[in-house]
Structures are given as structure tokens and as C-alpha cells.
Amino acid sequence: MKKYILDFVVRHNEKLGGRFGLLKLTPANGSQLPEIAAGQFVQVSVDGSKTTFLRRPISINFVDKVTNELWLLIRNAGNGTEHLLSSKPGDVLNMVMPLGNGFPVEDATGRVLLVGGGVGTAPLLYLGKILRDNGLDVNYLIGARTKDELLMIDNLKEYGTVYISTDDGSAGDPGLVTQNKVWDEKWDRIYCCGPAPMMKGVARNARKSSTQCFVSLENMMACGVGACLCCVERTTKGNVCVCTEGPVFEINQLTWQD
Amino acid sequence: MARLNVEIGSLKLKNPVLTASGTFGYGTEFADFVDLNRLGGFIVKGTTLNAREGNDYPRMAETPSGMLNAVGLQNKGVDYFINNIYPTLLDIDSEIIVNVSGASIDDYVEVARRLAPLERINAIEVNISCPNVKQGGMAFGTTCEGAASVTKAVRNAFNKTLIVKLSPNVTDIASIAKAVEAEGADSVSLINTMLGMAIDVERQRPYLSTITGGLSGPAVRPIAVRMVWQVAKAVKIPIIGLGGITSGKDALEFIMAGATAIQVGTYNFVDPTVTSKIVDEIDDYCHRHNVSDINELRGII
Numbered sequence: 001m002k003k004y005i006l007d008f009v010v011r012h013n014e015k016l017g018g019r020f021g022l023l024k025l026t027p028a029n030g031s032q033l034p035e036i037a038a039g040q041f042v043q044v045s046v047d048g049s050k051t052t053f054l055r056r057p058i059s060i061n062f063v064d065k066v067t068n069e070l071w072l073l074i075r076n077a078g079n080g081t082e083h084l085l086s087s088k089p090g091d092v093l094n095m096v097m098p099l100g101n102g103f104p105v106e107d108a109t110g111r112v113l114l115v116g117g118g119v120g121t122a123p124l125l126y127l128g129k130i131l132r133d134n135g136l137d138v139n140y141l142i143g144a145r146t147k148d149e150l151l152m153i154d155n156l157k158e159y160g161t162v163y164i165s166t167d168d169g170s171a172g173d174p175g176l177v178t179q180n181k182v183w184d185e186k187w188d189r190i191y192c193c194g195p196a197p198m199m200k201g202v203a204r205n206a207r208k209s210s211t212q213c214f215v216s217l218e219n220m221m222a223c224g225v226g227a228c229l230c231c232v233e234r235t236t237k238g239n240v241c242v243c244t245e246g247p248v249f250e251i252n253q254l255t256w257q258d
Numbered sequence: 259m260a261r262l263n264v265e266i267g268s269l270k271l272k273n274p275v276l277t278a279s280g281t282f283g284y285g286t287e288f289a290d291f292v293d294l295n296r297l298g299g300f301i302v303k304g305t306t307l308n309a310r311e312g313n314d315y316p317r318m319a320e321t322p323s324g325m326l327n328a329v330g331l332q333n334k335g336v337d338y339f340i341n342n343i344y345p346t347l348l349d350i351d352s353e354i355i356v357n358v359s360g361a362s363i364d365d366y367v368e369v370a371r372r373l374a375p376l377e378r379i380n381a382i383e384v385n386i387s388c389p390n391v392k393q394g395g396m397a398f399g400t401t402c403e404g405a406a407s408v409t410k411a412v413r414n415a416f417n418k419t420l421i422v423k424l425s426p427n428v429t430d431i432a433s434i435a436k437a438v439e440a441e442g443a444d445s446v447s448l449i450n451t452m453l454g455m456a457i458d459v460e461r462q463r464p465y466l467s468t469i470t471g472g473l474s475g476p477a478v479r480p481i482a483v484r485m486v487w488q489v490a491k492a493v494k495i496p497i498i499g500l501g502g503i504t505s506g507k508d509a510l511e512f513i514m515a516g517a518t519a520i521q522v523g524t525y526n527f528v529d530p531t532v533t534s535k536i537v538d539e540i541d542d543y544c545h546r547h548n549v550s551d552i553n554e555l556r557g558i559i
Contacts, residue, residue, distance in 0.1 A: 003290040005531060045528070054476060054527060081519035096291075096530060185505050222318050222325060223527040227283035229303075229329045239311050239332060244287075 003096065003225065004034055010091045011069060017148045019076040020119065021085040022061070024069045028092055033070060036063050037102025038127035039193075039216055039248050042072070043224040045094040056080045057243070058145055059123040059193070062097065062155075064193050073122040073151065078167055099224050100247045101129040103127050103191055103214055105134060110188035113137050114160070117143040117194025121151050123216055127191060128159035139163065139187075143177035143198060143209050178205055187211050193218075203251040213251045217242045261544050262537070262552050264298070264518050265458040266496050267419030267444030268355055269381050269422060271298035275509065275537050278500050279304055279357035279383060280329065281532075284343050285350060287481060291530035296537055298519060299353030301358040301383055302343070305373075306358075307365045309335040313390060319456045319465035324475025324502065325524060326454050328468040330390045331359050333559030336369045344376060354378055355421070361394035363411045370416040380418050384408060387425030387450035389472045390427075399425035399450075402437035408443035421498060424448040424489075426478075431485045432492035439493045445470075447498035447521065448489060451484045475524040476502040483515050490516020490557050504532065506539020 008025035015021050027033060043055035062071035076082045087093065105127070107162030112131055114124045121142055132138045144150045147170035156162050164172025165180045173180045177194075178201035186209070192202045193216040206213035219242040221231035226244035233242050235256045240246075262273035265493025277300040283289060287301045294300065319326045333339075339356070347354050356373055360366040366384060372380050386399035386408050398404040409422055422438040424431055426449035435446050451472025458467045464470075482501025489497055499512030502522035509520045525532050540552065549555060 005291055005529075051322065052320070053323055054325060220316055220318060222327070222524075223281075223530075225283070225287045225530065226283060227287045227319070228327065228527055229280070229312065229332050230316075230327060232312065232315055232317065232332070234315075239315075 001035065001037070001098065003099065005094065005096050007092050007094050008070065010087045010089050010093065012089060013085070013087050020151055021074050021076070022152070023072045023074060023084070023087060025072070025093065026068050026070070033063060033065070033068055034098065036060060036070075036098045038105065038130045039102035039103045039123045040098040040100050041247065042095040042097035043099060044072070044084060046083050047094070049079055052080040052083065055096065055224065056084065057099075057218070057221055057224055059216070059218075059247075060126060061122045062126045062129070073119060075119040096224060099239060100243055101245070103216070103248050105130050107216055108134070108136060108189050110137065111186070111191045112141065112191065113139050113141055113187045114142045115143075115190060115192040115194065117177060117198040118149070119151075120194030120198075120216070123193055124191065125152060125155055125159070128156060132159045139182065141165065141177050141180055141182050143194065165213060175202065178202060183209075190214070191217070200256050203256055213253075214248050215251060216247045217249065218247065259537075261543050261550050262541060264552060266421065266498065266519055267381065269299070269419050271353060273537050273540070274513065274519035275329040275533055275540070276301055276355070276498065276519055277533060278521040279385065281523040281526045283348065285354070286346060286529055287528065292534045295351040295472045296534050297352045299355055301355040301357050301521065302339070303333055304331045304357045304359045304385055304388065305333055305336050305339050305369060306331055306360060307336055307368050309333065309338065314467040315466055318466060319471070321454070321456055322477055324473055324477035326456055326466060326471040326473055327451070328390045328466045328471035330468070331388060331395070336372050340376065344378070345376065348378060353380060355381045355383050356414075357385050357423070359388055359391070359395060361391070363408055365394065366408055367411050367415045370412045374416050374418065376497045381421060381464060382416060382418075383423050383447055384412055385423045386449070387423050389425070389427065389453045389470070390468060391452055396425050396427060398430050399434065402433055403478060405434050406437040406441045409438040409443050413442040419444045421445040421447050423450055425450050426481060426485055427453050432488045435489040436536045439495050442490045443495060445496045445498060446489060446493065447500060449478065449485055449501045452478050452481065474502070476504055478502050478509065483511050486512055486517050487515040487559060500535050503536070504528075506536045506543055509540055510543060510555065513552065513555050514557070514559050517558060518553070
């Protein structure tokens with residue numbers, strides 16, 4: 001898939017709960033968004049921040065073809081992302097995009113479970129739309145520490161049934177996503193994005209029920225295009241770049257220990 | 259743009275802009291962003307005799323105006339390069355230079371020997387300065403004797419242009435440059451990364467799996483310019499300058515300090531189109547300053 005370096009104009013910057021925000025952007029030159037697969041990411045330049053040198057990899061939250069908008073769900077994790085979250089409508093952000101391989105969707109059938117935690121929920125919104133458009137029964141399982149940190153639940157509900165787990169029991173099932181009652185049901189495929197311990201737990205559940213499972217990793221990276229070899233993950237094929245071979249991996253490609 | 263032509267050994271470069279090893283993949287990774295034919299050349303990822311998995315993750319940390327890396331020469335080995343990568347590069351009309359690394363002198367020699375018959379490889383850059391491997395690498399580049407012995411051995415195995423990449427982690431880089439010049443190097447490139455370290459105080463552990471790593475980016479540029487200037491006073495062979503170059507202006511600092519050509523490294527990660535812009539910016543500078551040949555600017559300081 002061809003990669004572009006493009007300026008985007010911020011149309012909306014919506015504050016979500018906790019340390020999260022949602023930027024909605026459109027190409028500054030008025031062009032149509034390039035073809036984007038669910039699960040791909042962008043490398044955003046952080047201009048005007050005193051301490052930020054490298055671009056920030058941010059997963060694509062949603063592609064709105066009607067408004068020609070690209071959505072980025074961002075967690076304030078330091079100076080770079082804080083600066084991005086302070087963007088105002090009209091500001092221009094430069095992006096290298098779209099990067100990485102998306103979630104495989106063509107061969108998916110039946111009932112699918114999309115498991116997200118924290119900012120890892122981000123790529124699942126667009127994924128759910130694509131899967132639902134393909135006629136699948138889409139179900140979300142979203143985890144958070146507490147009710148206030150649940151992100152974009154109303155948006156997710158447009159594309160599927162939403163199940164929730166919170167550590168403190170303030171919404172949905174109490175406990176971790178891996179303890180949610182949805183695991184009593186049979187799924188045809190699982191997609192997951194979130195903190196590493198959560199993804200490892202979901203991978204364990206998937207293996208137990210012999211369900212195919214894809215996870216999206218967020219290893220720290222510099223270039224995003226397979227040149228710097230910094231974001232490697234150990235796989236059955238040795239160390240590979242998450243930016244070009246991933247960020248989505250089938251769990252049996254990984255060397256995660258049970 | 260004939261005014262930008264420069265020569266390194268027997269290499270005739272259409273302009274002085276090269277890419278630094280390990281920051282530009284095999285060139286093809288950047289083909290969507292840069293017309294590779296516009297560059298003087300590019301230096302492909304460090305290549306070793308056998309495949310290397312490199313160091314454990316995490317391998318990078320952002321630092322003020324730069325970054326640390328500890329990749330550790332991950333690559334699939336010289337035979338993989340020859341059989342799988344080289345054939346994909348043949349249509350590119352700019353010089354392809356292979357960065358060669360090894361854990362022993364025999365390793366360097368064998369890699370150079372296998373690359374020598376490749377028609378489109380007119381030069382190699384011998385890396386005696388990688389700070390991220392336990393054996394070889396920088397160990398050879400921090401003494402005159404070590405640097406000289408690698409150069410001498412590779413010189414006997416490779417009769418095309420031989421560039422030796424120097425480490426800045428030394429007290430007197432000019433003496434190392436003189437030692438490799440005396441053994442027949444056609445050129446020296448400098449600087450490789452500076453050994454550095456950063457600590458995540460919240461987690462109370464180093465950011466890199468290897469604890470220390472190589473610092474690159476604009477943070478090191480003044481050190482690199484100073485070292486190029488010192489080496490230019492000490493040797494007659496052409497110098498390739500690198501270290502934190504982000505613009506034509508930065509590149510010209512190195513040229514004025516004594517470099518014949520330059521490499522763009524870490525900034526390729528920030529702006530994947532920067533190399534092409536630097537070619538234009540150097541040409542524009544020559545136009546504005548009535549410079550008819552870029553070589554007139556070399557070493558004017």
C-alpha cells in the first residue's frame with residue numbers, strides 16, 4: 001500500500017475522559033483520504049514542542065469517508081502527545097501514513113469479539129465498522145480501571161454489542177477483561193489491542209478455546225517504515241519490525257509464554 | 259546540477275548527499291517519499307557475514323534533539339543481501355554503498371570479498387565504530403592499531419573504493435584517521451554514534467535493554483563538525499561527514515569544515531523526504547552565493 005506524507009488540518013479536538021482526546025482531521029490540500037485499512041497507524045510530527053524530536057505513532061481510530069475525516073484517539077503519555085492534544089481547529093499536523101498492516105478482515109466470518117483496553121480501544125472502532133459492513137456479528141469487550149476511563153462506548157455501539165469490564169466494578173463486570181462472562185460463549189475470531197498484560201491474557205483465553213486471535217502491538221518506534229529496526233518483536237521468524245510486519249500479529253506468530 | 263558533483267575515491271557522485279547506514283534501510287523503504295535517483299548515493303544497513311538477530315527490545319529512547327539506539331547490527335547476513343536485496347536495487351541510478359561490520363578481522367574480509375564482484379557496488383563502508391555489539395565493532399575503532407589492522411586486511415580483499423567509518427568515542431580521532439589512511443583507505447566517514455545512556459526514573463531502570471547505546475541526531479552535530487574539521491587538517495583522503503544533519507545549511511557546515519560528501523541519518527525518521535530537500539537547499543545555496551563548484555566550499559574554515 002502506497003505511503004504518503006501529508007498535512008492534515010484539525011477540524012475538531014474533543015476532550016474525552018481522563019487523559020484522552022479525539023482529533024478529527026482532514027487533508028489540508030482538500031484531497032480524498034488515501035485507502036486505509038483498519039488497524040493501520042500514522043506517524044505524526046509534533047512541531048513546536050521543546051522536547052519532542054521524533055514523530056509519534058498513533059493508531060487510526062476511524063475513517064469517515066462521508067466527511068473525509070481521519071480520527072485519532074490519543075492518550076496524553078508525555079510532552080509529545082500532550083502537545084498534539086492541545087491542537088486547535090485549523091492547526092496543521094504533518095503525517096506519514098498509512099503505515100503497517102491492518103487487521104485481516106476478508107476471511108472473517110460469524111461472531112467476532114473485539115477486545116480493547118485503554119487507548120488500545122482506538123483501532124477497534126473502524127475495525128468494527130468494516131466487519132459489520134461485511135455482515136459479521138460484531139461484539140466488543142472493553143476494559144478500563146474505572147467507568148470514567150471507558151472511551152467512545154457510544155461510538156462502538158453503532159457497530160456492535162458492547163460488553164464492559166472495569167477493575168473496580170463501576171461499570172459492567174468487575175475485574176479484568178479476561179474474567180468477563182463473554183468468554184463462556186463461542187467466538188469465531190478474536191481481535192485485541194491494549195496493554196501487553198491484557199493482550200497476553202486474551203491470547204491465553206483464545207488458545208484455551210482454540211479461537212483464532214489477532215493482536216495489535218505498540219512497541220516503541222522511531223521511523224515507522226522498517227528502517228531503524230528499533231520496534232522489533234520476537235516472533236517464530238526471529239526479530240521483526242512491528243511497524244512493517246505488524247502492528248497486527250496472529251498470536252501463534254509471537255513467542256509469548258503462557 | 260553539475261556544480262554539485264563530488265568524488266570519493268573512484269566514486270563519482272552526482273551530489274554530496276548520501277544516507278547513513280541503518281537509517282534508510284535498503285533505500286526501497288523510502289521510495290514512496292524520495293526519488294532515490296536524486297541522491298548521490300545511499301549506504302545500506304550494516305551487513306555481517308552471518309545473520310544477526312540484534313539486541314533485545316527496547317532498542318531506542320528519544321533524547322533531547324536526538325535519540326539513543328541499541329539495534330546491534332540486526333541483519334540477514336551478506337549472502338541474503340547479495341541474493342535477495344541487491345537484485346532489487348539494480349534500477350536505481352545512484353551509488354549503493356554497503357556498510358560492512360564484523361566481530362573479527364576475518365569476518366570483515368570475508369564480507370568484503372563476497373561483495374567485491376557485485377557490479378553495482380563500487381564502494382563499501384567499513385564500520386569499526388558500532389557501539390552496540392559486544393565483539394568487534396567499536397573495539398577496532400578506538401585504537402590506531404585496531405583501526406589500521408582492519409583497514410589493511412580489508413584493503414587486500416577489496417580493490418574498489420574503501421571508506422572507513424570512524425568512532426567519535428576516542429580522545430584523538432585525527433590519529434585514527436591517519437592510521438586508516440596509511441593502510442590504504444580511500445575515505446573516512448565520521449561520526450558514528452556517541453556512546454550514551456538514559457534512565458527511566460519512574461521505573462528505575464535504563465530505557466535500553468543494553469543499558470548504553472548510540473546517541474545520534476542534532477544533539478551530536480557540533481561534535482561531529484568539530485571532528486570533521488580536525489580530521490580534515492590531518493588527512494588528504496576525502497571525508498564524508500555525518501552527525502545530526504537536518505538541512506542544507508547543516509550539510510554545508512560539514513562541507514566547510516572539510517567534508518567532501520555528507521550523510522543524512524536520524525533525520526530520515528523525522529522527515530522521510532529530507533534528503534531530497536537537502537540536495538535542493540545545497541544547490542540553492544550555491545546559486546545564491548555564486549558557487550560554480552561545491553568543491554570550492556570544502557574546508558574553507
